Amino acid sequence: MNDANSAGAPFAPLPSAAPGSWLRELLAEDFGEPNTVVPRGFDAYARILHPIARDRPKAPDTWATVDGATCADIEREAGSWAELAAATSNRLGPYTQSADILPPRTTEHQEWFTPEGWRYGQSEEGNLDLDTLARVAMVLSRHTGTTQSGVAAVWEGWGTGSSTPYYPSKAQMRAHRMGSLLRGLRRGGSTGKKQPKPARLELPGRTHQMYEAGVATFTDTRWPSKAPWVEHDWAPQSPSVLWPADHAWVMVTEVDYDSTIVAGSQDLLTELLATDRVEAFAVGEDIEEYMWVIPQ
Numbered sequence: 001m002n003d004a005n006s007a008g009a010p011f012a013p014l015p016s017a018a019p020g021s022w023l024r025e026l027l028a029e030d031f032g033e034p035n036t037v038v039p040r041g042f043d044a045y046a047r048i049l050h051p052i053a054r055d056r057p058k059a060p061d062t063w064a065t066v067d068g069a070t071c072a073d074i075e076r077e078a079g080s081w082a083e084l085a086a087a088t089s090n091r092l093g094p095y096t097q098s099a100d101i102l103p104p105r106t107t108e109h110q111e112w113f114t115p116e117g118w119r120y121g122q123s124e125e126g127n128l129d130l131d132t133l134a135r136v137a138m139v140l141s142r143h144t145g146t147t148q149s150g151v152a153a154v155w156e157g158w159g160t161g162s163s164t165p166y167y168p169s170k171a172q173m174r175a176h177r178m179g180s181l182l183r184g185l186r187r188g189g190s191t192g193k194k195q196p197k198p199a200r201l202e203l204p205g206r207t208h209q210m211y212e213a214g215v216a217t218f219t220d221t222r223w224p225s226k227a228p229w230v231e232h233d234w235a236p237q238s239p240s241v242l243w244p245a246d247h248a249w250v251m252v253t254e255v256d257y258d259s260t261i262v263a264g265s266q267d268l269l270t271e272l273l274a275t276d277r278v279e280a281f282a283v284g285e286d287i288e289e290y291m292w293v294i295p296q
Helices: 018-024 081-087 130-141 170-186 215-219 266-273 287-291
Strands: 044-049 052-057 074-079 119-123 150-155 200-203 206-212 241-244 250-252 259-264 280-283
Touching: 018 150, 018 200, 018 206, 044 266, 052 081, 130 215, 130 259, 130 266, 215 241, 259 266, 266 280
Parallel strands: none
Antiparallel strands: 044 259, 044 280, 052 074, 052 119, 150 206, 150 241, 200 206, 241 250, 250 259
16 A cells, blocks of 8 residues: 555556555444444544436426426426425425435326426435535545545446446446446557556455555546446446545445435544535434334
8 A cells, every 4th residue: 555655546446455454453343333434543534425416407397397308398407305305395304314205106196396496316326426526525635644545445236347347227237338338439449458456455355456556546526537347427326435535434325225324533524514415314323224224
């Protein structure tokens, strides 16, 4: 592992899993036990909520006027959990799940809109969007002495080299393969030189591939164009686990979580909670016990 003054090339594959041994020691042995995902032993923990996508027709149109239209002008943005909770008269707290505040549907195809016309989707599980990640990375970079050196570990199931990458649908599988082809063409095609495979970090229930990545890299939303695990820039996958070389903090975006967990110092927590356009809550080391609950 490189130190702060000799950081490796961004996203260079790491040849050994040794830089992750310290993290493994802070996790439980078996998947499903407390702290199999979120490491124990840090002073403070923050839960960062993944934005919830929402859309609506641009004025003067409404959903009623664009019904059946093929070329409707739709505005899309990342909505906040607080706005949705207020619109559905639900309480939002540190351990609220996104499903808890989504409006109920009495039929499979029923849709619900706010008085302002917003239609809400769902928060993305296992992925922190570019804008939120950039804001969080700015904060994280002020709480480590090794901003240029660290590790990005990416779950193999996202298609980072596993023989059985995870595809939610056939359409996404085709998009993944087409993205791989186009990415190769943009980079000038094959050079005939085989690229080294990144080391595999075995954590409870998950296997990750490891890349050199300082947190400063993620303050720029253009980082996906350089990340070898990102197959198409329009759907970038954030790191599953990120930490700096000095181990000052850890950021975990578990595959099945609707939010990202940061473990670090109390000062880091205080700054994260005060960061504009980042929805975050202070939580305990036991946050994992709440995240696996399936809403009734």
